[in-house]
Amino acid sequence: MSFFTSLSGMKNAETDLRVISHNIANAETTGFKKSNAQFSDVVATGSASDPRRTPGIGATVAAINQDFALGPIEQTGRSLDIAINGGGFFAVASAVSGDLQFTRNGSFTIDATGALKDSQGDLVQAFPVDAAGNVTSTTPGNGMVPVTNTAGSELSSVSINRQGLLIGAYSDGTTQTVGKIALANFPAVNGLRAIGQSKWEATGTSGAATFGEPGIGNFGDMLSGALERSNVDLAEEMVALLTAQRNFQANARAIDTATAISQTVLNLQR
Incomplete structure (x- = not known):
């Protein structure tokens, strides 16, 4: 035995x-x-x-x-890099299946159609807003920035501010607020299933996702021009490695x- x-x-x-x-x-x-x-x-x-x-x-x-636990925040200065200072996840719709996935990696890009995507090409979810930046619906959708404004001017740059507002700047000098980044949270985050690429999906153990605005309730604030690094402490892991x-x-x-x-x-x- x-x-x-x-x-x-x-x-x-x-x-x-x-x-x-x-x-x-x-x-x-x-x-x-x-x-x-x-x-x-x-x-x-x-x-x-x-x-x-x-x-x-x-x-x-x-x-x-x-x-x-929150990882170290690294300043990048890039306008479409954003970190969550607190609870919550970015929600992205898979470009293949359309299923919602969740991540803490806020390194985003804009494609030729004006769609806001993550580094794997999945569509970042955002709330629709009015001209003043107020959320008009609690149901998020794909974040989109018009490539031309109503005056016909072309999109020149896109940024995300500390409130999570998605703002497009156009060649005629005008700006337009087109959405607000949606954050998701869960009753039991430890029940999320890791699926790779720093992403998770909801399970029966985690419960269904609830969506909210940055900085409200249990949802963290946005840090513009920054990314959240891994929360791995190498010194701690080396000690654990020797113990194992x-x-x-x-x-x-x-x-x-x-x-x-x-x-x-x-x-x-x-």
Whole structure:
């Protein structure tokens, strides 16, 4: 039994190493959130067992939890870079399926049609607004900037301000507010499913997304010309890496010891 107990420890150490390695690999990924492996013990017992003589039979992975703590904010000065200082996610519609996905990576671009997109080409969601910048509907849609204004002047630049307002500047010197970036939040953010590219999708565990304006309620403020970096602390991860390595080595040594004891017992029986 000791062989399988130590084997479970080695498997858990391997899982821990995989989680830590994933964190380290994404230390420079914009909007990435680190994960932590959680373990629980396994005990073989029954109702008639003496609780003072109950042996454990190893450990198992209880959960791999995501840490959504705010990462460092890096100033970029780029007009379409924006960071969330607080809770919430940017919502983007997949260019392939149209399904909503959620991210903390606010590096956006404008394409030739005036659509606001993320670095993977997915459409950023925004609330419609009136000429004064007031939200006219609580249902977000694809963020679009007209490539020409009503006077026929061409779009010259686009920016997003601290309130999340999407503003187009035109060649005749006029500006036009065309939308307000929508933020999404969830009853249980730890229930979100990571799908890669620093994006998540809603699940039954996370609950459905609720949308709101930046700076209102549980939704964070916007930081214009900035991006949120990964919240991975490399020094912390290196310490965790060494700990996981020691755990793996200790369980491997326990198997060696159990093998030596078994061999000794077999030799005595000859």
